[in-house]
Amino acid sequence: MAARVLLGAHVSMAGGVSRAPARGAQLGATAIQCFTKPVNRWMEPSLSRAECATFRREREAAGIAVAGSHDSYLINLASPDRRLLRRSLASFKKELARAAALGLDFVVTHPGNATDEDRDRGLAQNAAAIGEALVAVPASFRLLLECAAGQGTALGSTFEELASLLRQIPPAVRPRVGVCLDTAHLLAAGYDLVNRYEEVFEAFDRVVGLERLGLLHLNDSKAPLGSRVDRHQHIGKGALGDAPFRRIMNDPRFTSIPKLIETPKEANTVWWDRRNLRRLRSFVVEQAQAGVGAADKVVKNELERTLDLGIERFDRGAYFEAHEAWEEAWRRTSGQDAAFFHGLVQAAAACLHATRGNRHGAVTLLRKARQHLDCLPSPYRGIDLAQLGREVEDYISGARGPAARRPRIGRVGGIPEP
């Protein structure tokens, strides 16, 4: 099955958040982002059960594969002002609770502002606050730290600061956190996507890790390279131009990463959103015509076959052979797919150790498997990752020879491919 392009827009929640999915459908979107409250006010409405149920139903009907929210602009988890921090943290927790109630896949958050210019203190405090909020709201969505344009004292405008923030988030909840890259913010922060595209993403991979990337905000920029000014523009009409977007839309590292526009909302928002999305889609077609898309498809089919081969082996207890199949796939992938196959490799290795009576090795490898798999939305490529984790854990704790019940992977049906 050909993977669906996960492409869409930030859509309005006017009239209630349950109206958002239909607005996505109007644009032909498979992914959406919306606010869950008026973002320039401190009011924190709780969503009724009925509203959440309607949202889920509408989302299903609209065929939205990925849905998430963006947190309030007032929140500043890096503020040196204790009162503002308390207020921000309360608001942030409410945002996470609403996201959980709606069954969202991600929440985008802007790292805060170190208004006292003590950036190290700001990062440490921001990380601790995120940790506290994630502990308070257990849910399956991924929290995504958005890279900043670097205006004023905003944190997170360099890959190093994003990495530092991630590192300081408590390990117990860190797997639930990823990164959102915004092309307009990257350019404004000095990352030259026009002339140094490869270098920029290589640096990101080296410093943060592509497996942490959970979302791309595709916006052109009114402000030039390094301006540290956050001004979004329609695709192709700003300082970025078409070229970087054409590359992103065809970059195999980003195939499974949802892509959303947050381009200016003009008088005729629907017309502009459709125009921008059409333009992005057209870039993909161009390359398919050049034959590259077809080659890509062959690789993708092979990947699916390797995945299935590994599952078949795993389910009959041939862990070494399953490990071999998936390791092959892991070497050829990047981004979320690499994290996925890496996790499967470790899970198979954990079972192998358990079979051989090496409990300690098995537990260590299971922990590593979890580190990779917990970064991903579940199900991923049709596999319920939480269920897999539990099965392997049960096997390891009960493995005393062939009598122990073997874990099984079984694929989940009817799930949109990542």
Ligand SMILES: [Zn+2]
């Ligand atoms: Zn953005």
Ligand SMILES: [Zn+2]
């Ligand atoms: Zn922005």
